[in-house]
Amino acid sequence: MAKVLVYSEVSKEKIKPVTLEILGKLQGQDVEVAVIGDLSEDQAKVLGEYGAKKVHKLKGDNLDKYSPEGFSNALKGFIESQSYDYVFAGATSLGKDLLPRLATQFDAGLASDVVAFQFEGDSFQGTRPLFAGKCLAKVEIQGPKPHFITIRPNALGMPESPAGGTAEANETSVDAGNLRAVIKEIVASASEKIDLTEANIIISGGRAMKNSENFKILHECAEVIGATVGASRAAVDSGYASPDMQVGQTGKTVSPTLYIACGISGAIQHLAGMRTSKVIVAINTDPDAPIFSKADYGIVGDLFQIVPILTEEFKKIQS
Amino acid sequence: MNIFVCVKQVPDTETKVQPSADGTFIETTSIKWVMNPYDEFAVEQALLVKADNPGSTITVARVGGVKDTEALRTALAMGADDAILVEAEDNLDSYSIAKALKGAIEKSGKSPDVVFAGKQGIDDDCLQVPQVLAQMMDMPSVSVIVGYEKSGEKLSVKREIEGGALEVYEVETPCVLATNKGINTPRYASLPGIMKAKRKPMQQLSLADVGVSADDRRVRYSDFQLPPEKPAGKKFEATDEAKQQEVVAEVVKLLREEAKVL
Ligand SMILES: Cc1cc2nc3c(=O)[nH]c(=O)nc-3n(C[C@H](O)[C@H](O)[C@H](O)COP(=O)(O)OP(=O)(O)OC[C@H]3O[C@@H](n4cnc5c(N)ncnc54)[C@H](O)[C@@H]3O)c2cc1C
Numbered sequence: 001m002a003k004v005l006v007y008s009e010v011s012k013e014k015i016k017p018v019t020l021e022i023l024g025k026l027q028g029q030d031v032e033v034a035v036i037g038d039l040s041e042d043q044a045k046v047l048g049e050y051g052a053k054k055v056h057k058l059k060g061d062n063l064d065k066y067s068p069e070g071f072s073n074a075l076k077g078f079i080e081s082q083s084y085d086y087v088f089a090g091a092t093s094l095g096k097d098l099l100p101r102l103a104t105q106f107d108a109g110l111a112s113d114v115v116a117f118q119f120e121g122d123s124f125q126g127t128r129p130l131f132a133g134k135c136l137a138k139v140e141i142q143g144p145k146p147h148f149i150t151i152r153p154n155a156l157g158m159p160e161s162p163a164g165g166t167a168e169a170n171e172t173s174v175d176a177g178n179l180r181a182v183i184k185e186i187v188a189s190a191s192e193k194i195d196l197t198e199a200n201i202i203i204s205g206g207r208a209m210k211n212s213e214n215f216k217i218l219h220e221c222a223e224v225i226g227a228t229v230g231a232s233r234a235a236v237d238s239g240y241a242s243p244d245m246q247v248g249q250t251g252k253t254v255s256p257t258l259y260i261a262c263g264i265s266g267a268i269q270h271l272a273g274m275r276t277s278k279v280i281v282a283i284n285t286d287p288d289a290p291i292f293s294k295a296d297y298g299i300v301g302d303l304f305q306i307v308p309i310l311t312e313e314f315k316k317i318q319s
Numbered sequence: 320m321n322i323f324v325c326v327k328q329v330p331d332t333e334t335k336v337q338p339s340a341d342g343t344f345i346e347t348t349s350i351k352w353v354m355n356p357y358d359e360f361a362v363e364q365a366l367l368v369k370a371d372n373p374g375s376t377i378t379v380a381r382v383g384g385v386k387d388t389e390a391l392r393t394a395l396a397m398g399a400d401d402a403i404l405v406e407a408e409d410n411l412d413s414y415s416i417a418k419a420l421k422g423a424i425e426k427s428g429k430s431p432d433v434v435f436a437g438k439q440g441i442d443d444d445c446l447q448v449p450q451v452l453a454q455m456m457d458m459p460s461v462s463v464i465v466g467y468e469k470s471g472e473k474l475s476v477k478r479e480i481e482g483g484a485l486e487v488y489e490v491e492t493p494c495v496l497a498t499n500k501g502i503n504t505p506r507y508a509s510l511p512g513i514m515k516a517k518r519k520p521m522q523q524l525s526l527a528d529v530g531v532s533a534d535d536r537r538v539r540y541s542d543f544q545l546p547p548e549k550p551a552g553k554k555f556e557a558t559d560e561a562k563q564q565e566v567v568a569e570v571v572k573l574l575r576e577e578a579k580v581l
């Protein structure tokens with residue numbers, strides 16, 4: 001049995017869903033969770049139900065906001081006082097920034113953005129996409145322990161039913177050390193939408209959207225089914241959509257349960273970013289558009305006519 | 320200012336990836352290599368900083384195969400002053416790459432004021448090297464930056480996080496900054512730029528020269544495979560307005576009952 005720490009990002013005293021995905025796949029290992037800051041009692045209970053034996057709440061000065069050095073120093077101090085074989089975290093914005101620095105504090109290796117894993121005895125074997133998902137490879141870590149792993153959100157899936165159990169919660173004081181990069185301000189995004197990389201449903205528009213106003217029909221549709229709106233690079237470069245909405249090899253790699261591509265041709269760079277979506281729907285006027293070869297359900301037609309009907313149909317099933 | 324830029328050379332995004340016969344990497348014989356797209360933003364940002372700080376030098380550093388030097392040549396053609404190339408296999412892991420970059424920077428004899436990198440290599444998609452390098456060099460770092468300004472003695476940079484929200488950091492120099500799309504618009508190399516680049520110095524080093532050995536490898540890949548192909552899907556004709564309602568209703572029904580995603 002490997003001794004494993006799962007670091008869980010917390011926002012507003014709530015853990016991220018990816019933490020539970022990770023815990024679900026760690027059943028059978030000796031698992032503890034660490035958070036920086038506070039966590040509601042409810043959430044600590046949930047962690048126990050999903051298999052955590054202990055929940056360590058790390059507290060100290062200068063840890064109220066994220067900082068790469070502060071969080072890394074705090075976790076380093078704590079991890080050093082224990083003897084973990086593996087440290088897992090979600091490959092969220094924070095996880096992707098933090099874990100490389102933390103692993104290097106131990107001169108240790110990090111396998112990033114893992115989408116599946118198993119333990120062979122005590123040794124970790126992961127699978128991760130490379131070349132934006134154009135291929136998959138096995139990944140193993142060697143050298144000093146602990147070994148570090150980030151897990152792509154939505155990839156493992158939620159455990160069917162939690163094993164049940166209780167976690168013993170404690171507080172540990174930690175030291176953030178000297179900070180040379182600090183957050184002065186956080187500028188919230190205009191939309192309160194779930195990020196593309198964590199979204200369960202995505203509806204994306206391409207060059208065919210023609211302008212930014214027309215994205216309204218995608219937003220209306222997204223509203224009904226709780227989707228996040230994405231875009232192709234052509235739509236972003238033409239100024240119809242903002243850069244953080246770009247899906248693809250030089251945008252975001254996404255793997256929602258449902259991806260709806262509207263007026264997107266399906267260029268190799270776009271497909272690279274969304275091909276691992278569970279179900280793909282394509283709406284395109286050109287019956288030979290390459291996107292149809294990757295689509296589970298293709299609709300040959302004008303998106304400006306199809307999308308509003310789709311929105312109405314979604315409304316029917318929601319009510 | 321001494322500005323360094325880490326530039327990776329990656330297969331062109333059009334590449335149809337094929338696993339190599341032994342499964343340890345991809346087939347590279349007929350690949351067209353280009354500068355990692357995110358590193359174009361890093362080079363451009365270095366050029367903008369140099370323009371504001373006359374007398375600065377920009378050194379570009381790369382770890383990888385030496386058969387093709389397209390990425391470094393492009394950086395020099397855009398306006399970087401000199402280049403360092405550390406010879407290595409193209410599937411080195413992030414830890415070894417960062418250690419080699421650190422060695423190369425130290426060997427240059429110049430102490431960096433700022434090191435720019437891209438946020439992500441579009442080959443291994445690791446998002447590791449800038450932060451690992453920063454930790455190894457005992458520097459602060461900010462990744463995924465979409466804004467850069469001077470703020471007194473320090474820098475003010477914007478980091479993009481989930482959902483397009485921004486964290487505004489105040490950073491001390493020297494530091495490592497990893498750039499994202501949106502920070503600037505990379506220039507194209509001009510023809511005179513390309514000609515001049517041919518005469519700019521490019522120093523070549525071995526991994527041993529920069530203190531990296533096989534023992535530094537932390538992550539090992541094997542069994543490269545193409546992802547499973549999807550079976551052909553269902554396609555519906557709905558150009559005729561009269562049929563659209565029916566088709567869309569059918570697709571929504573399939574999403575619910577067959578695919579079970581709604
Ligand atoms: C280095 C590099 C990196 C890149 N990275 C990315 C990336 O990350 N993401 C990305 O998306 N692209 C990327 N690209 C660009 C990519 O090659 C394509 O150019 C881009 O994806 C095309 O976007 P599109 O499908 O929206 O536009 P187009 O290819 O122009 O397709 C528009 C589609 O809309 C259809 N259409 C037109 N009118 C309608 C209508 N009324 N209703 C329905 N359909 C309609 C057309 O039939 C067509 O198929 C990259 C390219 C390079 C060189």
Ligand SMILES: Nc1ncnc2c1ncn2[C@@H]1O[C@H](COP(=O)(O)O)[C@@H](O)[C@H]1O
Nearest residue numbers: 325326382436437439440445446447448
């Ligand atoms: N082999 C390399 N040589 C030079 N720079 C690199 C190399 N690998 C990664 N980098 C830099 O680190 C960034 C992030 O890469 P990665 O960690 O591979 O996703 C890239 O955009 C480059 O700026």
